[in-house]
Amino acid sequence: METQFATSVTDLFGTRLPIVAGGLQWLADANYVAAAARAGIIGFITAASLPDGASLRAEIDRCRDLAEGKPFGVNISMLPKPAPDEKVDEYLDEVIRGRVPFVETSGRSPEAYLPRLRDAGIKVLHKAPSLRHAKKAESLGVDAVSLVGAECGGHPGVDMVGTMIQGALAGNAFKIPVLLGGGIGTGKQVIAALALGVDGVTIGTRFLVADEIWAHGNYKDLLVTLREADTALMMQSVRNTVRALRNDTTNTVNELERIHAGDFSVLKPHVAGVLGKQAYISGDASIGALSLGQAVTFADRREPLATIVARIEAEMASAIEALSKFQFRGQVNAPYIL
Numbered sequence: 001m002e003t004q005f006a007t008s009v010t011d012l013f014g015t016r017l018p019i020v021a022g023g024l025q026w027l028a029d030a031n032y033v034a035a036a037a038r039a040g041i042i043g044f045i046t047a048a049s050l051p052d053g054a055s056l057r058a059e060i061d062r063c064r065d066l067a068e069g070k071p072f073g074v075n076i077s078m079l080p081k082p083a084p085d086e087k088v089d090e091y092l093d094e095v096i097r098g099r100v101p102f103v104e105t106s107g108r109s110p111e112a113y114l115p116r117l118r119d120a121g122i123k124v125l126h127k128a129p130s131l132r133h134a135k136k137a138e139s140l141g142v143d144a145v146s147l148v149g150a151e152c153g154g155h156p157g158v159d160m161v162g163t164m165i166q167g168a169l170a171g172n173a174f175k176i177p178v179l180l181g182g183g184i185g186t187g188k189q190v191i192a193a194l195a196l197g198v199d200g201v202t203i204g205t206r207f208l209v210a211d212e213i214w215a216h217g218n219y220k221d222l223l224v225t226l227r228e229a230d231t232a233l234m235m236q237s238v239r240n241t242v243r244a245l246r247n248d249t250t251n252t253v254n255e256l257e258r259i260h261a262g263d264f265s266v267l268k269p270h271v272a273g274v275l276g277k278q279a280y281i282s283g284d285a286s287i288g289a290l291s292l293g294q295a296v297t298f299a300d301r302r303e304p305l306a307t308i309v310a311r312i313e314a315e316m317a318s319a320i321e322a323l324s325k326f327q328f329r330g331q332v333n334a335p336y337i338l
């Protein structure tokens with residue numbers, strides 16, 4: 001199949017499709033990111049999954065070996081406020097040393113790191129859950145922004161604005177390339193996003209069942225059975241909302257938040273990252289904060305990432321064909337042009 005979906009996002013990343021595989025804590029490793037590269041989209045090795053700069057360096061090298069010359073990036077996720085044990089600078093040293101061309105930032109403003117990245121010629125895609133934060137990032141000089149809506153896995157922000165609204169607000173609001181994420185898992189949705197005026201999409205959840213995701217097969221088998229109502233929100237009382245697989249952890253955390261609203265110290269032992277990693281290793285998903293979005297409903301079978309991407313691409317093509325029945329003739333009535 002030969003399709004042509006060139007946008008400013010494919011121009012920026014040098015990809016075939018305007019699709020970004022967003023960072024995935026613990027899961028977006030060299031194997032997955034290189035598979036994304038080979039499939040014609042761009043992925044980001046998630047630095048925070050790795051204990052130190054040396055491990056990130058090894059992962060970058062491994063990805064380069066596997067990516068067949070295709071572009072890839074590194075995700076630098078930050079906490080809402082800088083913390084003493086954060087390793088952002090250490091990771092950036094390796095990104096620069098490894099001549100990785102793209103960085104996806106998230107969590108808080110990348111402002112402090114932009115001069116270094118710019119000097120090194122690295123392009124920055126910043127992900128935000130609100131138009132205000134995305135516009136701020138644009139004003140700081142990032143190269144592209146992703147806006148994610150309430151349906152997304154991970155951090156949908158505190159205002160919980162749906163993806164359809166985010167897209168309508170984002171389309172045509174930026175001078176730089178803008179991507180839309182949150183709940184996207186089909187090619188029809190990608191075309192809908194492009195119709196809203198954005199230049200591409202960010203996907204996380206839909207790709208979790210890919211063969212190249214190292215999580216235990218039992219976990220991926222579970223995901224295939226899940227529907228859009230099987231995720232839960234937590235951590236709203238500490239203004240760090242997370243959408244995750246509904247399990248014992250989300251139930252416990254929600255119960256604790258009812259009693260101790262706003263007290264993170266009570267929640268912390270339950271949302272510790274190591275519990276999530278353990279769940280991916282063992283395949284027992286009853287405990288752990290396992291980021292998951294409503295698009296899990298589209299994850300219908302385990303297969304190679306390239307097959308999932310090819311299915312989305314085919315759906316994009318058929319959505320365009322379906323829309324072609326709406327031939328536009330004549331002129332738009334001038335007073336209604338925005």
Ligand SMILES: Cc1cc2nc3c(=O)[nH]c(=O)nc-3n(C[C@H](O)[C@H](O)[C@H](O)COP(=O)(O)O)c2cc1C
Nearest residue numbers: 022023024025106152153154182183204205291293
């Ligand atoms: C399992 C999982 C882990 C994630 N980890 C991160 C992360 O470490 N850093 C980050 O910037 N985004 C992370 N995200 C968000 C994704 O990069 C992406 O923005 C989001 O999944 C898009 O929405 P969707 O889940 O509806 O596709 C994660 C998402 C999931 C599902």
